Amino acid sequence: MSKYKLGLDYAKQQDHNDDLSIYRNQFYIPKDTHGNELIYMTGNSLGLQPKTTKAYIDQELEDWANLGVEGHTQAKNPWLKYNEYLTENMANIVGAKPIEVVVMNTLTVNLHLMMVSFYQPTKTRYKILIEADAFPSDKYAVESQLRHHGFDDKDGLILWKARAGEELANYDDLEAIFKAHGHEIALVMIGGVNYYTGQFFDLKRITKLGHQYGCIVGFDCAHGAGNVELNLHDSGADFAVWCTYKYLNSGPGSLAGCFVHERHAHKKDLNRFTGWWSHNKETRFKMRDDFDQLPGAEGWQLSNPPILSMAAIKASLDMFNKVGIKKLVEKSKKLTGYFEFLIHELNDKHIKIITPQNPEERGCQLSIQVKNADKSLHHKLTQAGVISDWREPDVIRCAPVPLYNSFQDVYHLVDTLKTILHE
Template identity: 80%
Template sequence: MSHHKLGLAYAQQKDQADTLASYRDRFHIPKHNDGTDVIYMTGNSLGLQPKSTKEYIHQELEDWASLGVEGHTQAKNPWLHYHELLTNSMAEVVGAKPIEVIVMNTLTVNLHLMMVSFYKPSQKRFKILIEADAFPSDKYAVESQLIHHGFDPKDGVLLWKAREGEELANYEDLEAIMENQGDDIALIMIGGVNYYTGQFFDFKRITQLGHKHGCMVGFDCAHGAGNVALNLHDSGADFAVWCTYKYLNSGPGSLGGAFVHERHAHHKDLNRFAGWWSHNKATRFKMRDEFDQLPGAEGWQLSNPPILSMAAIRASLDMFAEVGMEQLIVKSKELTGYFEFLLKQLGSNSIKIITPSNPDERGCQLSIQVKNADKALHSKLTEAGIITDWREPDVIRCAPTPLYNSFQDVYNLVEKLKHILN
């Protein structure tokens, strides 16, 4: 039974006791047409803007204005090494060693670069296993890799499906697939936190299973980075990729990140697409030298980094470094648990939470399936000043994000939902 209580006074009391409550004031909260803050529940789609982002970007605009090309070495934060300012804090966020992490490109670009290195099909072992309801972009990327290597996606893509009448994927089913077809699978590539159901997969379990059958294992952590304890290093995964504009609040279409396990750090013979930014820093500008691979995740870089995007990421990561994932996850579990409690108290037959009820198998997103609903319900929520995310056919995704959502946000959301459902 939940330890939470009903009523507005309880929500206000929880906010007063919340040690992270002050962080809300460090974000720009969009306004509803009546001038009040919206209830913003789509940090799983696009995180809100930190108020500090403007000054971080402004610093780089100023240095570019006053220094021109000299900014590469003379800027307050020299551009030449700017990406290194993000590495340690990003490694903390995803549970990795600094040598294993790089901020670069965008998510699907990084996924392709990782598959160039870690998807090495043979005639016998060429299949790629993904979860049945993977994010479409992952599915398209995986299919296009198969085609690139001369295989038919119809034969090459294996789906880990939920059972009939269930929403969540089941590990016994995955084990059965591996027992039957493990020798045909070159790569397991799973969306670490499923975008639709919010199910957070057990990375270590999946990785050990994959490695036992001789497969490479990677994860798309778009919905995991900045949300759950990914522990990428300890998971043993070969690689992972993620974006930074959801829970990491770096702005629309901002750069992604990649993880390559340290056991691959010094394998210069790993197949890869290379560019000058993966070349030895000491001799990079000599221009005439033979290619000299950087060790670790940096060795997958292609181009010099886009500084303005990185400045926005740095603004957010500095805040993450200050708070730490541990504290964030404590509040996240409490906030999401409270949200789940209130939804269950509605006692409505028309809504069902499809996200796992075990807090260790989810992040802050709850996916609410609404019986006989269409997008009209979502429009009513929007009119009531609630920004949620509608996914066809009948799911509303809500993510009470611990950095800027309050217990009162959750309370108000459920009150308004109750009103709309009735």
């Protein structure tokens, strides 16, 4: 017997009982031309704006206006150490130690910086393993690294593919890849949560397997940070990168995060690109001193940080700190479970959820395959007030985000989908 029930009254009751429902009012929910709130299900693409964000940014604009360059030391939040205000909260979200985390650059820039240090190919061990349906930018990045080092970008790439007729990657196949090619693989670079299927990979298992064969292991956690419990430190991964504008609600194109495991924290001999901000903070402004590498993830910084973007990130992380990732994940499992229940109750032979059924192997996103559908289905949903994401050839990605989506959102989404399918 299901733990969920049908009907709008049930959804309303769940929202009434939800301790986190108060946070919905702390976000701006997009509205249609008639002033009605849209059903926003694309926090996996761009998170909504917290209402506190403007005040956080305004504070920095005010200090810049009133203090000019002195804001670096005299602002309410002195700019020189602004990245430090984000570190602890971000570390809590991704399950890391503060020394292992830094907010800097953008996602693919950070991925390249990590590969400068951790992709050290030889003539016999140079291949890079990624999942076959990785986010395109990851594939582009690793292919360019192969070319940069003088290797063929097709020969040097090993793809972890789903089996024929299946959508999800299989760990037995991954083990088989390592048995056959482990001695050739220099780097394993997997998306922590696959953008298309929503499959949340077992980071610890993959890392253990990669290390067993002498490989460096890194993850792109763009679809994981703020969505699932990543436990990056305990995973043992060498590095990870993620953006902050999806589940972390920091605004379009905002800065990204980077994790470097503490076992690498004091390795000054690691090859890396360096800049002003990776130099010892105590002597950074003496200007003529020889380079002195900062320990930990901060040692991969290049430039002084863009404060306005960091202010938006700070607004979001302060909210995350109040809630805690564990409570968010707890609600997420209930909300996504309810979503899954309603989809199954449609009992439509054309609909298939390709995201894993096991709540431990997914975040809040469900990828819904609609056979014989085309993008006109997505357009109809949009016109009906549902903001979702279409991926060719026939998948709608919907992410009920626990911070601001409600059980009623989910109910109305599925009810709208049902109406459109029966037209």
